[in-house]
Amino acid sequence: MVFSHVPSTSTIRLAKVKAFLERMGLDYSPDIELFVIVQENDDIVACGGIAGRVLKNIAIDESVQGEGLALSLMSELLKVAYADGRDELFLFTKPQYEEVFEACGFKLIDGAAGKVILMENRYNIEAYKNRLHKLRHSGEVVGSIVMNCNPFTLGHRYLVEQACERSHWVHLFVVKEDASFFSFRDRYRLICEGLSHLKNLTIHEGSDYIISKATFPTYFIKDKKQIDSLYTELDLNIFRNHLAPELGITHRFVGMEPLCVVTNEYNQQMKKILSRKAESPPIEVVELERIEYKGEPISASRVRRLMHEGNLEEISHLVPPTTYALIEKMLSENEEKK
Numbered sequence: 001m002v003f004s005h006v007p008s009t010s011t012i013r014l015a016k017v018k019a020f021l022e023r024m025g026l027d028y029s030p031d032i033e034l035f036v037i038v039q040e041n042d043d044i045v046a047c048g049g050i051a052g053r054v055l056k057n058i059a060i061d062e063s064v065q066g067e068g069l070a071l072s073l074m075s076e077l078l079k080v081a082y083a084d085g086r087d088e089l090f091l092f093t094k095p096q097y098e099e100v101f102e103a104c105g106f107k108l109i110d111g112a113a114g115k116v117i118l119m120e121n122r123y124n125i126e127a128y129k130n131r132l133h134k135l136r137h138s139g140e141v142v143g144s145i146v147m148n149c150n151p152f153t154l155g156h157r158y159l160v161e162q163a164c165e166r167s168h169w170v171h172l173f174v175v176k177e178d179a180s181f182f183s184f185r186d187r188y189r190l191i192c193e194g195l196s197h198l199k200n201l202t203i204h205e206g207s208d209y210i211i212s213k214a215t216f217p218t219y220f221i222k223d224k225k226q227i228d229s230l231y232t233e234l235d236l237n238i239f240r241n242h243l244a245p246e247l248g249i250t251h252r253f254v255g256m257e258p259l260c261v262v263t264n265e266y267n268q269q270m271k272k273i274l275s276r277k278a279e280s281p282p283i284e285v286v287e288l289e290r291i292e293y294k295g296e297p298i299s300a301s302r303v304r305r306l307m308h309e310g311n312l313e314e315i316s317h318l319v320p321p322t323t324y325a326l327i328e329k330m331l332s333e334n335e336e337k338k
Contacts, residue, residue: 001045001069003076006035020044024059027219032056036076038069045069048077053208055081055091057219074104078121089121090208092217109209110241112233116221118211125242128207132246135202139168144249144283146210146239148175148300151182151327152190153319155255155298158291163253164198166286171247176206181304186326193322209243211235232266236273245280252283255290293317307331 006013017035018028032049035057039045046069048058055077060069081089093101095117098108102119109125111117143163149156163170172195174188182190184206192203216231243249252274257264267287274283290297298318306315307327316324 001064002039003072004037004039005080006037008033016044017047020047020061021057021059021219024061025222026057026059029056029217029219034080036073036080038064038073040064046073048073050077050081050086053081053086053089055089056217058091058093070100071104074101078104087122088124088208091119092116093119094220110234110237112230112237113226115226116217116230116234118234118238120208125209128209129242129246132204132243135171135204136247137169137200137202138248141167141250142248143167143170143251143253143286144173144244144247145170145253146173146175147191149182149187149191150300151187151303151319151323152194153298153300153303153323154293155290155318156191156300157194157320158298159253159255159288160195160198160201162288163251163286164200166253167251168200170198170201170253171204171249172201173204173210174206175210175212176208177212190320190323190326194320209238211238228262228265229269232269233273236270240274240278240283241280244283249283250281251286253286253288256287303327 006017008014014035017037020037021028029049029051031051033051035047035049037044037047044061045064046060049056058073058077060073078089081087091101091106093116095111095114098117098119102108106119106121107123109118109120143166145160145163147156160170160172172191174184174191176184188203188205195201195203211231211234216227216234218227221227221230252270254267254270257267267285271285274285276282290299292298296302303315303318306318307330310331312324312328312331315327319327
């Protein structure tokens with residue numbers, strides 16, 4: 001058997017990998033940067049891909065299963081990732097393959113609905129939990145919020161202010177994934193500046209354990225209608241079972257979502273999952289009314305739409321001064337490039 005590498009730029013060889021994945025009943029993940037493939041008599045019999053720090057599209061033909069190929073394939077994938085400085089790796093897989101990947105050095109973090117599990121090779125979640133524990137605050141009501149803030153608006157500020165009024169302490173997690181219009185660094189800075197007046201608030205840089213939908217797999221989930229539900233359950237299981245207990249979180253605050261069906265469904269599923277009877281204490285979900293301007297909820301998507309229109313006057317009513325200053329600068333720079 002011959003091992004080789006197929007970069008995403010290799011159109012002809014990539015087409016063969018896609019055909020193999022299709023034969024294995026898997027969808028191709030377009031974010032993969034490089035595949036490791038195994039060939040026997042010029043036919044692909046196994047492959048695995050690397051997308052950022054996530055291993056994806058791992059497949060082995062039944063004809064060569066049981067020959068130790070899984071371990072050899074994973075060893076080559078890890079070697080390639082480590083050589084590129086990607087030491088901390090994650091993979092999503094089906095529960096029935098947990099033992100296979102455990103033999104390759106991966107450990108279970110959590111799962112969802114018996115259909116998907118998340119594993120990592122260094123088990124850094126324990127170190128992260130220890131860091132969180134040091135930031136714990138006592139109180140009958142310890143709130144939490146998870147925000148992307150793309151960008152930070154007056155609506156976001158109002159939600160956090162309301163949560164702080166109702167809690168002894170609030171922990172705000174900023175989604176770290178850089179898959180937004182505004183960079184993580186800008187989003188984090190605007191949030192810190194816009195909430196500096198609140199004294200019972202800890203702002204956390206997001207972590208790999210606030211699951212990003214950008215990295216969540218779809219390639220081995222046949223029922224595509226289940227993808228959003230499985231993503232939500234896995235994300236919330238990790239939050240409830242691993243993160244919340246370290247901080248003593250009792251409540252999670254969210255804004256009501258009258259416009260976006262997907263976000264509203266996430267909120268409803270959140271209520272069910274976080275309130276379940278389990279080993280970790282239940283978390284009460286509190287939905288707060290969103291503030292409006294001209295009869296429409298203030299939202300980041302509304303701000304981005306106005307940016308596209310170049311409507312600074314309207315934007316000034318939706319965001320704090322620090323956010324406005326950044327948007328004004330961005331639009332000015334775009335004009336200069338034209």
